[in-house]
Amino acid sequence: MGRPKDGELAFPADYKSWPKFATGVQKAEAKQVRDLYLNTTGATAKQGQPFPYGTVMVMKLYKATMDGETFMTGPDGKLVKGDLAKVFVMGKGEGWGQDVPDNLKNGAWVYSAFGPDGKPLAEDFTKCRSCHLPLAQKDFVARYDEYFASRGPM
Numbered sequence: 001m002g003r004p005k006d007g008e009l010a011f012p013a014d015y016k017s018w019p020k021f022a023t024g025v026q027k028a029e030a031k032q033v034r035d036l037y038l039n040t041t042g043a044t045a046k047q048g049q050p051f052p053y054g055t056v057m058v059m060k061l062y063k064a065t066m067d068g069e070t071f072m073t074g075p076d077g078k079l080v081k082g083d084l085a086k087v088f089v090m091g092k093g094e095g096w097g098q099d100v101p102d103n104l105k106n107g108a109w110v111y112s113a114f115g116p117d118g119k120p121l122a123e124d125f126t127k128c129r130s131c132h133l134p135l136a137q138k139d140f141v142a143r144y145d146e147y148f149a150s151r152g153p154m
């Protein structure tokens, strides 16, 4: 497939069978609840190291269920997942992600976004890059530490 650019990653159709490493992430400020997945190539990473080429991460963004302007909460006090809004994907490959300005390079990661139906969305990918950029020490992965904590010792 050559080197995909932002917005050109294939929709990872089988991601629901991948390990979920964070679930029900509470994002009241975005009125969302999020679940995070990592593919099996990514799961070979060693803590303290970057993820290998071939890694794909998926984040499902659900709308939080609202009652008017009020958040609904479950018996656990947490936000309740409503409809799936978007699916965000980051994937890594050798030589990927080099076609952007230096101050937006996120290593070899490339970003894409999809609707609930799996169709690509034209997001502003510079925003993805700008917000993940300060996470360079964690291979640009916001939930890097949570991932390794969820996996336990290997």
Ligand code: HEC
Residues within 6 Å of the ligand: 025, 027, 034, 036, 057, 058, 059, 088, 089, 090, 111, 112, 113, 123, 124, 125, 127, 128, 129, 131, 132, 140, 141, 142, 143, 144
């Ligand atoms: C305002 C900052 C911000 C922007 C903009 C942003 N992200 Fe993230 N991203 C995060 C944070 C924080 C997390 C961790 C989960 C959480 O707390 O919601 C995350 C998590 C992720 C993950 C799961 C892996 C990880 O890093 O933990 C993926 C995949 C992802 N984002 C893709 C994208 C894509 C694609 C875009 C653009 C369409 C994007 N992000 C835009 C902050 C951002």
